[in-house]
Amino acid sequence: MPISQHSHSGQFCRHGHGKLEQVVQEAIRQGFISYALTEHVPRFAQEHLYPEESDMTVADLRAQFDAFLVEARRLQRVYADQIDLVVGCETEYITKVDLAELDALTASTMPPLLVVGSVHHVGGTPIDFSRDMYANALTQHGGSHVNLYAAYFDAQLDLITRVRPHVIGHFDLIGIFAPSPDVHLATLHHATMWPRVERNIRAAVAAGSLFEINARAWKKGIPGYPHIEVAKTIASLGGRFTLSDDAHGPKDVGLNYRQHVPTYLAEVGVEELFYWTGKLEAKSIRVANDPVWTRFFAASP
Template identity: 25%
Template sequence: MTNLTNYHSHCLYCDGRASMDEFIRFAVSEGFTSYGISSHAPLPFATAWTMERDCMDDYLAEFRRLKEKYADQIELVIGLEIDYLNEESHPGIPYFQKLPLDYRIGSVHMLYNPEGTIVDIDTPADVYRGLVDTHFEGDLDSVIRLYYSRLRRMVELGGFDIVGHADKMHYNASLYRPGLLDESWYDLLVSDYFAEIARRQYIVEINTKAYHTLGTFYPNERYFPLFKELGIRVQVNSDAHYPERINSGRPEALAALKTAGFDSVIEWHQGGWVEVSIQ
């Protein structure tokens, strides 16, 4: 199989379940041509799923060691998945910009509720329902609007290359209220968001992490034709937390992109992002 690349994966420096070396060895064994590690970046407070800031030097040093070790087998790149949290903590701040990274993924996992409490909304659907009811008084519309407003603000501030799981809330929200994705206000909200991404020329990943468990990509496949129309560049990433899942959902995502009219994806080769034909 060709187009064997992945730039969204999490190792033991954050909430991944294997070492950086184990992910890379598996990628080599599967015939990947390039591979990127993108641990969850430090936040202003400790969490169970993000890297601590004082681990950053070790993270970068370990990558340099492995890049040299596997130099004749695979092209390796180093990144971070960086959250937009607020105006003081986002991908564009000087701390993240000064790090010697090859790329950065911008994502939103958390929102502030009306009382100013941080709520992690990247959860299973049943937990998500409880969070909406408890922290936002069951007002799903306001949660959705808040989520996309934070994504839009992240896009405006910049400082990253790839939009991570660009509409991840769609699955949980559509289970909370079936039919949501067909409501005109929601479709307009999301379409305007993708138009802003296109205007600023970010790469959008087709995140395949949930394809075999939930039957969906992030972003939703219904928007792939819009991406083609807007000229958005896309790549396929698995958001893997286990080495054996680095290729999960890739064939299906590439096939869906071809059905939507795409004939190429963005991959990292010879030191930069390039368009590569879908084979």
């Protein structure tokens, strides 16, 4: 299980910490066999920059991403005999322009990038940056969680069908600032919502995407992305799972893997995890009785 398909660092992400090389070194120290470096793609309009980026321009974001790619490829070469590093990106989908720009970016980048397909905005407003911004997004949708969730899952479907990402990032991130887990689950089960959930799962399965079990959720006080009931539905519809720590720096590498992930996997009934290698080949690792897995859990974090 020592794999991760989604990570960041403070070197190339303002809300992260530490250097990218420190993230890699910590993954090696913990015994990861494969680790993906997946920085956010640049946003393409000045109004979409976050408060923490107030001193930056759109051009700065692109330069930062290009610098990330150079460093990630360097680390991939330097540590090739110690760990399988995967170089990729995490999507942004704010307007249709972002998808067109993403197409251009990935088409012009060689070797090809691992693409983690994530939605962080609804109606142009961030939904995972702060409670205040989430509240603004909710207000824009009439104060209705049903309306907000519907817009999120509709945007996610656009992303899945247009981009066909290798990995679906935090499938139900929209619940991050829901008033309670009960509200999140009730909204998911709304008569107009659950069909959207199943529709998106089927679309991702058809696209060949892996569904990320995102261990950062527990740091946010959320019992896993995807919600356990969503994960069981993914499994029942033929979805394949991968695992990510969504680290934002070296201190986050492997976060919650030992504490929460084994119980989550057992509850969902996951027996095999899949991952993309540095050459973008799909491989798998058994959840139980694999020596790599056993060594990882026997070691100290």
